[in-house]
Amino acid sequence: MKRIIFGFIILFLIIWGLKSCLHADVPDIDIAAEAITDTDTQFTPPPPQKNVTIDGVDYLQSQAPVGQFGGTLVASTIGEGPKTFNPFNSRDNISSLMADVMYDGLLTTNPYTGEVIPKLAKSFEVNGTEYLIKLRRGLKWSDGKPITADDVVFSWQDIVFAGVGNTSVRDSIVIDGKLPTVEKIDDYTVKFTTPKPFAPFLRMLSNPIAPKHIFEPAVKKGNAYFDTFLSTNADPKTFVTSGAFRIQEYIPAQRVTFVRNPNYYVINTNDEKLPYLDRLVYLIVGDLNNEVLKFEAKELDIIGLQGANVARFKTLEPHSDFTVYNLGPNTGTMYLTMNLNNRKNENGKFYVEPKKQVWFRNKNFRTAVDYAIDRENMVFNIANGLGEPLFTAESLNSIFLNKNLKPYPKDLNKARELLQKEGFYWDKRGRLFDKYNNRVEFDLYTNAGNTEREAIGVMVKQDLEDLGMKVNFKPVEFNSLVNKLANTLDWDMVIMGLTGSPLEPNSGKNVWHSRGTLHMFNQRLEKDKNDDLFVWEKRLDEIYDKGALAIDFDERKKYYDEYQQIAYEEKPFIYIYSPIVITAIRNKYKNVFPTTLGGATHNIEEIYIDKEGGK
């Protein structure tokens, strides 16, 4: 008897304990969805920064409200931290982020409008193939040496064009096998010349400029030495930077600390040198969960949020010391694609079974699949309402987005109609057969471990089964999936995502050009001949070739509108949705103007801590 009572007491305690977990674990979708429409993230951005000359020095003057100096901002990076502090050697996002903090480029992107604006340069002029850049006079590196045209010429000629370090910038500006050239006109003027008019080059000028007196000896020692130059083991005191901050210390797997660069060239309206913050710290955090915990424990001041956490932070927000900002859809695209390949591999076997080729290469079949997919439902259930259904090849915040391409809802009747038109039929049990009496059955892949894509896969499978198709959903390991997509090409349908640039559609050339390395839906390997293109594939090739050569924005927009139109109609990729980027930052930080293009800290030099009214 005693035992039974004892047992009950324990059971009661356990249930009571579990009960307290219940509430927190059920995400409140209404509130999450509210975060999208919430208007508290609206603010009037400050007027654009102006060029001001004081005592012969060309400063850039911030027009944001004047703040107080001092304090620290603690941000975070996910993963194992930077691999190098050499801006010309970074091959991963975190290293690039660190480089961006320390080194400014000649030009930059206006974070509010997406235009190209001068940064380290005072002004720029584009004349067809010529880019004339005027530098600011009197600027200094963090060690006090002047920043001149020599540094610019050196950075481009001896590092980027010479192919030292990471060569991806160089590879992307080779035009018909030729590189642009750079020449010094005088101490504060440089001229770049491209072999042909090439629009994407202008944005490339945001690439960092290196201090010649520091980098030249390293470049002379050759490529192998340059790979280890300014690595994570380098002494922080040896760094000479042009950006708002300079590295103070790097503690492996824990944090990177930056201190303000006293020679920075941005000033406030009182003519005091920015940045306001004394220090900027990036904690190196292993995973998302730990990042959230650290923010809650107040070890972090700013955090990017996802999914269910948004709902929770939104409920916490009114009685906490932070504000949640909605930065709009992110720059990536997530899509479902079919293998349109009709070629054979080395062994004379088709990559895709011939009967499936007939389906996938049929536009009406692809359109039917598209109409069967319930994007709204996926946004609601998988992204907790924090996403926007996507129908275009350019991401929703792209300045090249074709706004004429309208979204449409799931429409099974239309899908059935399209299939019927192509001779597909259903048997009594609702199973779909093609006109040659083949059961419509195929494999759907995605990378295992990515819970979002796995969830999408499950819902796509359900949606397509509504049409009577048999879908074998197989999440596989990321690397083997990449191998399938890039080498063996033996897949039917796949759910993938790609990062994109909201500013430069030409960065998608590898995807859309028929010989591109990521032309997944109809991948051609080295050995494959470039014939039997679809008519629209041929047109895409033309658009991409011409779009890059056109300089005028409106002219380019016409080309890239057409490419989006083609993608919208032919559906080589069936886009699903774009997650929305959400950031939380503590209220004590002022001059925070997050934008979809620049993120929350694009104006890091203007952000300050309000010491009185922080709460």
Next chain:
Amino acid sequence: MQILLYILKRILQTIPLLIIVSIVSFFIIRLSPVDPLAELRLNPSVSKETLQRETERLGLDKPIIVQYGKWAKSFIKGDLGVTSNGELVSAKLKERIPNTLLLTAIVIFLTWVVGVPLGVAAALNWKTPFDRMMTVLTSIGMAIPSFFFAVLLLIFAVKTGWFPVGGLTCTNFSELSLGGKILDLTHHLFLPVVVLFTISLAGLQRQMRANLLDVLDSDYVKFARAKGLSEFKVVYKHALRNAINPMITLLGFEFAGLLSGAALTEYVFQYPGLGRLILEAVLKSDINLVMASLMMGAIMLVLGNLIADILLIITDPRIRDK
């Protein structure tokens, strides 16, 4: 002399072992479908030329045998090579080893200082309420998965704010005084040590208790008692000495775990130790780093066993005479 010869023989024996370990691990890593360039391949702005150059830089265009030969040659010379990002592997390891050693050494020290006496006490008070209570506690300690316990403690840290959420030092560490630094380290180390301590303490206490109970039940202990020796002498001179042998073997394994035993806990607590480094290296198939850590693990294991064997020779005359 005999011992020296024995040690030499053992060291020679480890050479083929290490070669086999290295071959097996190298081939398993390289033949697995993990592609170190997978991320790059899926980045639309990376060109074919860049990919080609990266492949050559990492030596992926050569056959595995050649890759292995190249690695083995430099390994013998004492050069661990560079990571896939061009950092020196030896420098990377050097950054992390002290942190991991700090954590594991504290834990091993604490578990042995607390665990062995507790085990002895439990065995001597066999079937008393004390022993039963210890059994319940250690069962809990052994049953609870380390990562789960670590997560629980992390939540505790967040809710109470008494402890930092992971890491090893706070952001203004370099400005603290020496005393402040030690205090800060202790503050950060407390939770991970609690996790590892609880779990290994349970195992060690059970082991010690079982060994001693075994020995206490043997004929020579009964004889010693019958002979009229004091209980103190029976236990501490005769029984304990015999019960300690398996513990020494265990110590050898603990030595091997010095560098690798805390990986999971390190990961949860975002501890800047080897665990996180190696995990990322494996996921990215960063061959030089993975191989260096595997070889390190193998050498530590061999070394740990060797130390245990030598200690056994010293403590146990039966082995010495053979």
